[in-house]
Amino acid sequence: MAVTKEMDANATIPYIVPLLCEKVKEFNGFHTEGIFRKSASSADLRKLRNKLRMKNFTFEEQNVHIFANCLKTWLRSLEDPLIPELYYDFCVEMAKQGKLDKGQFEVFFSQLPAVNRETLKYLVHFLRELIQPQYVKTTLMTLDNLAIVFGPTLLRSEILDPNTALMNTHSEKKFICFIFFLFYYLLVLSYKTITHFLPKVINTKKKRARTLFYEITERKIKTRQKCFDQKKLCDGIAGSQT
Template sequence: GVAISTYAKYCYNKLQKAALTGAKKGLKKPNIEEIRHAKNAVFNPSMFGSSLQDIVNMQKERYPDRQLPWVQTRLSEEVLALNGDQTEGIFRVPGDIDEVNALKLQVDQWKIPTGLEDPHVPASLLKLWYRELEEPLIPHDFYEQCITHYENPEAAVAVVHSLPRINKMVLCYLIRFLQVFVQPANVAVTKMDVNNLAMVMAPNCLRCQSDDPRIIFENTRKEMSFLRVLIQHLDTSFMEGVL
């Protein structure tokens, strides 16, 4: 048997996350596979909504040499494989919610299905993965530094290098990935310049903990500026070939 407290703790955590991020169920009722997956999730934690360290621990047996989360790199690669860098509105246009949920189910079983056609689907799931991390990619302890140095490239880069190692690696991979999309030849097609990319990605990296609408509004601008500065100024060449 399983201790009731195990289920209680799991359900409590799920409710807390739902309260923060809202439900994303789409229009379809859950199918048998989704229900089975939900039942097993108590014992097989999802890669979505977990901490970075937990995600890395989950993949240790399968991928002992990986420094980065498999889910992050595979979804990023899939976006590029489907020519996301030549797709208008990439990261702004949402993928079909039911397709995104179906892909999420597959990814949680360490699979990327063949036959994906729409880059907006893995792009949406990738954004969701960042957004649902248990603690934001840039941890709360560093938030004030980020919004203080949102216009100072040198200081902003220094914040990145002061992050815990796993956060730094994951963030630098993301920035290197986004730097592909800001190449002028890509922007001409995607219509997603550095400002647009920073706008859609900042909420997935930084989380304002204030409840004051004025502070949230003011900080949103600073969060976007901070991410824009990183895309423009962070040297990510050391991430070449890192997985």
Template sequence: ACLGSKGTFSLSASDTSDKNRVKSRLKKFITRRPSLKTLQEKGLIKDQIFGSHLHTVCERENSTVPWFVKKCIEAVEKRGLDADGIYRVSGNLATIQKLRNFFSCSISPRVFPEEKLNLDDSQWEDIHVVTGALKMFFRELPEPLFPYSFFEPFVEAISKIETIKSLVQKLPPPNRDTMKALFGHLTKIVAKASKNLMSTQSLGIVFGPTLLRAENETGNMAVHMVYQNQIAELMLSEYSKIFDSEED
């Protein structure tokens, strides 16, 4: 750059050329930058939590219930059982996304120190943010908590508790154990229904479409929704009968 006749700076031809060269390189970098999906497929990013298959998350953590699910359940049971409309009331979406991003990578306790996972921190003060993030986790699973291949069998087994119980026992361990943890938690919500106003039916409506759906929804969405709600309600109302053989 040089000083002009009126005391102002002007760019020389070489400066302009350098500037254009930098712009060109930046543009090429941005257009060629691999997507998150590409990085995951190549194994360069391995700790994505939201949007990963349940078995992948559990294998990475050497567990059958994702750590994030456990942390959210603990937080709700600690300070949210009496909250009016718990799981039905929506938290602030921007804050939920912030929590999602905070936990989206390296959630494993081997990578993410315990002290950094304090859901009692003031920024997560609204318990509906925690429940919103937990619902988002289940909603973003590539395959629902109730695997696609189990959807029809569960629909056909409605009201047949022993058949439902048998189906649960046939589920892959991550699905079975995560299901047990979640519905066991939801029984504690129902136990406080006089305060939080969340009945078995209310929770069935909230969780049914999130936890199970048909792989192909063509033309049957309304019918499927009824089944989704009913199955979620049944899993909750008959929890002890369905999961009793799984008790420690």
């Protein structure tokens, strides 16, 4: 993650994520209609964020929507998303195929930075619990609804034009759903196992998945460099005219 990890010395997940998730559960978020969808007061949200920055964990807040919105705000505030922007095109491409490809998913999962990977696993585990039928009948937050809410938060690209971004919205949501479907499959994959097959390439399908991943991410890097070069050129022209 590009922002400070805000972690204890021995932690593998930024402390703010489990803290806010536990507060959502503590204040009955699993029995609250529209949890993660309904907004909270901006003043209350700002107050809570200031407390967290100061490591002040004495909370007077009782409104569960404040904690839920704070979690979403923190995820959105990451300079690079939990699913790094570099991998955006690969994730969208997987979703557009319209089927679950475990080989491609293993490659994607293995390439995530360790902190991102562990944080994503924690968050998905928490949200999978939230979409159990006994809670959905009250919260009305189905898998589709959660994917709509968290899709742009977890998976985003800053270099897309507005039309492309709009067209990709469905694929972003579908990819988030893929993560939920494959969650327990990913849990049984140890990082050691994943890194073992990557260099050796166990079968053709995984080899194709790995090749596709590197082709798409390489293309993404070139696109980002092109945008950066264009921005430098525009800045240079603007500077010469002042």
